[in-house]
Amino acid sequence: MANHVNLTFHGAAKTVTGSCMEIESEGTRILVDCGLFQGSRSLETLNYGAFTFEPDTIEAVVLTHAHIDHCGLLPKLVAHGFEGPIFCTDQTSDLLEYMLADAGRIQEFEAQRRNQRRDRAGEVTIAPLYTEQDALTAWRQTRPVPLEEWFETSTGFRARLWNAGHILGAASAEVDAGSVRLLCSGDLGPQNKAFHADPEGPSGLDYVICESTYGSRTRVRLSIAQRRDLLDEEINKAISRGGNLVIPAFALERTQELLLDIAYLADANRIPNVPVFVDSPLANRATRVVARHSSELEDLEGKDIFRHPAIHYVDDASVSMRINSMSGVIIIAASGMCEAGRIRHHLAHNLHRRDSTILFVGFQAQGSLGRVILEGAKQVRISGTDVNVRADIRRIDSYSAHADQAELLDWIKERKPISGSLFLTHGEPGAISAMTELASDDDPALSIIAPAIGESYLLQSGAPAKLAGTARADAAELIGRDWQNDYAEFAVRLKGQLSRISDAGSRQKAIADMRKVLERYAEVQDTRQTRARD
Ligand SMILES: [Zn+2]
Numbered sequence: 001m002a003n004h005v006n007l008t009f010h011g012a013a014k015t016v017t018g019s020c021m022e023i024e025s026e027g028t029r030i031l032v033d034c035g036l037f038q039g040s041r042s043l044e045t046l047n048y049g050a051f052t053f054e055p056d057t058i059e060a061v062v063l064t065h066a067h068i069d070h071c072g073l074l075p076k077l078v079a080h081g082f083e084g085p086i087f088c089t090d091q092t093s094d095l096l097e098y099m100l101a102d103a104g105r106i107q108e109f110e111a112q113r114r115n116q117r118r119d120r121a122g123e124v125t126i127a128p129l130y131t132e133q134d135a136l137t138a139w140r141q142t143r144p145v146p147l148e149e150w151f152e153t154s155t156g157f158r159a160r161l162w163n164a165g166h167i168l169g170a171a172s173a174e175v176d177a178g179s180v181r182l183l184c185s186g187d188l189g190p191q192n193k194a195f196h197a198d199p200e201g202p203s204g205l206d207y208v209i210c211e212s213t214y215g216s217r218t219r220v221r222l223s224i225a226q227r228r229d230l231l232d233e234e235i236n237k238a239i240s241r242g243g244n245l246v247i248p249a250f251a252l253e254r255t256q257e258l259l260l261d262i263a264y265l266a267d268a269n270r271i272p273n274v275p276v277f278v279d280s281p282l283a284n285r286a287t288r289v290v291a292r293h294s295s296e297l298e299d300l301e302g303k304d305i306f307r308h309p310a311i312h313y314v315d316d317a318s319v320s321m322r323i324n325s326m327s328g329v330i331i332i333a334a335s336g337m338c339e340a341g342r343i344r345h346h347l348a349h350n351l352h353r354r355d356s357t358i359l360f361v362g363f364q365a366q367g368s369l370g371r372v373i374l375e376g377a378k379q380v381r382i383s384g385t386d387v388n389v390r391a392d393i394r395r396i397d398s399y400s401a402h403a404d405q406a407e408l409l410d411w412i413k414e415r416k417p418i419s420g421s422l423f424l425t426h427g428e429p430g431a432i433s434a435m436t437e438l439a440s441d442d443d444p445a446l447s448i449i450a451p452a453i454g455e456s457y458l459l460q461s462g463a464p465a466k467l468a469g470t471a472r473a474d475a476a477e478l479i480g481r482d483w484q485n486d487y488a489e490f491a492v493r494l495k496g497q498l499s500r501i502s503d504a505g506s507r508q509k510a511i512a513d514m515r516k517v518l519e520r521y522a523e524v525q526d527t528r529q530t531r532a533r534d
């Protein structure tokens with residue numbers, strides 16, 4: 001009889017973050033990814049709870065790529081007893097040194113910030129989720145492996161990585177668990193992505209686990225040249241206004257893509273000769289790693305673009321501050337959604353300037369400062385100060401590191417025949433159901449499963465997966481928006497909405513009405529509690 005194989009989804013199920021799959025056969029366990037949960041407060045609390053498996057029983061991790069929602073809990077895994085190898089591409093390993101260390105510093109900083117508040121309130125202090133030291137220990141456990149070559153992960157398991165075309169080093173992970181062969185997509189890149197070839201992978205598998213981030217979205221497909229035309233237009237318009245062009249960008253990949261396009265436009269004399277400041281220490285480290293691997297990248301045309309004379313990398317905080325007094329420059333800074341980092345002081349200094357331009361080139365999550373600005377707020381609050389928005393707010397929608405709906409479906413088709421099941425993960429419920437519908441229209445006989453967090457499946461070669469362990473009791477709540485999301489969004493909009501009421505008297509009345517509503521709910525609560533005590 002063939003061995004049994006179990007697959008458990010510990011995260012990124014009906015939600016995008018916290019990627020972590022456990023594959024078990026005859027008592028041997030490996031993980032594919034071990035990512036941080038991000039987004040709603042209830043999802044983020046999962047980072048702090050105990051792992052739902054024993055870290056010291058895991059023999060190896062196969063890591064798809066260096067994004068924090070795929071690797072961000074590795075330091076915690078290591079701190080809780082995991083001593084095995086972390087297999088990934090050498091590019092991912094190089095990126096991890098900085099990405100994980102940065103995540104460790106953020107965790108330490110976050111704990112410190114919370115403890116100041118707890119200290120004042122006389123509450124017990126909390127330990128950081130993990131430290132920079134834990135992060136570096138995890139990084140030392142990485143074992144780089146080449147693409148498309150089998151390697152043994154542990155007894156009875158071998159694995160092989162395939163280019164996923166998503167970010168530097170990103171791979172899909174094929175796992176041969178003896179009796180069954182499965183493929184985890186990791187995050188898949190789009191076609192026409194700068195630097196990377198389109199995703200590749202094997203065909204003829206028992207099980208395929210496919211991400212669904214943009215499962216309900218179809219993008220207008222632009223070539224690299226067409227995207228550059230858009231950027232050309234935005235830069236020329238912004239610089240002719242006389243102020244600065246501020247571009248919030250993710251430190252890894254988006255920053256380097258922008259640099260490639262800006263260097264190209266500068267060399268072609270299509271944009272004015274102005275300084276470009278990359279003002280993010282993490283982006284600068286990521287750029288150095290990308291530059292080190294430039295011989296493996298596409299679209300560089302033999303140029304050393306990252307050392308272009310127009311590009312200045314700013315590490316020092318005092319130099320970063322000095323940019324505040326400049327005009328007519330391009331500033332690229334992280335974080336990409338304006339939630340943290342140096343972008344915030346550049347926004348504080350440029351949002352109120354009529355001659356400056358803010359150009360968004362990446363996804364802005366609901367509730368983020370970037371989203372609020374993009375949706376046309378007239379005033380925003382940055383580090384305790386109200387800032388009026390007078391700058392020109394612009395957007396280019398066509399940079400993406402993710403495959404859209406059609407590209408995801410194409411990728412799935414190329415993996416066929418799939419003799420067992422197709423699992424759809426790493427997406428919001430709407431994206432997953434859109435993908436389920438289309439994939440089953442395509443192939444009505446295919447077993448398609450949308451797993452929930454905590455679910456386990458029994459895998460057998462050539463047969464659909466069987467549910468073997470049920471989801472966490474709170475799985476449905478975890479993926480919904482919680483009241484804290486709603487509150488954050490409400491609070492952000494409150495002042496703007498009040499200012500739209502024409503006279504002061506009506507504004508006061510609106511506040512009084514809101515207060516009454518809140519008091520009424522508090523009263524209902526009180527009566528319920530009294531009754532419960534009775
Ligand atoms: Zn990713």
Ligand SMILES: [Zn+2]
Nearest residue numbers: 067069070187
């Ligand atoms: Zn991801």
